[in-house]
Amino acid sequence: MTSYINHSIFNVVILSLLFVFNQEYNIIDINGSLVFFIFFMIGTFIVNPDMDTKSKSSNILGIFSVPYRRFFRHRGMSHHWMYGIITRIIYFTILMIILGSIILFVLKGEQIFNNNNIYYVYDIIIQYLSDNKNNVIIAYNGLFISNLLHIVLDKIT
Numbered sequence: 001m002t003s004y005i006n007h008s009i010f011n012v013v014i015l016s017l018l019f020v021f022n023q024e025y026n027i028i029d030i031n032g033s034l035v036f037f038i039f040f041m042i043g044t045f046i047v048n049p050d051m052d053t054k055s056k057s058s059n060i061l062g063i064f065s066v067p068y069r070r071f072f073r074h075r076g077m078s079h080h081w082m083y084g085i086i087t088r089i090i091y092f093t094i095l096m097i098i099l100g101s102i103i104l105f106v107l108k109g110e111q112i113f114n115n116n117n118i119y120y121v122y123d124i125i126i127q128y129l130s131d132n133k134n135n136v137i138i139a140y141n142g143l144f145i146s147n148l149l150h151i152v153l154d155k156i157t
Contacts, residue, residue, distance in 0.1 A: 002157045004056045010153050011044040011146055018145075032138045039139040043146030047088050050150070052078045064095060079154065085147045089140075097121045
């Protein structure tokens, strides 16, 4: 099994090659490159397929990774090349809705997890996604490619 540091080095080397390729062929602009870089690094160091274990990525997330670790077994669906990243995106979306509802409770004193709070936070997320479609697609690709590289390295080592 490949270590966290080997996964990190492998992904950063591939990221460097992707940036050289992008410089040569100018596929995405500087803003898109920055979004891709940020989400590629998040996918490499934090939201990766090993989030379902007691790894460095789950240590960075702390208590927020516990439900994910309990729900997914290691090398199960979280290591699937397509479904893995989707499960993590859905997990963090649900987590944002829950945390957003708690924040509204603290700030406004409204009942926690009432439908109005959940729909309000959900609407904010949906509105942001629809207003920033290109960046959302680029961000997803950054997460997807970093996770795909993780899985490929697991398979070949």
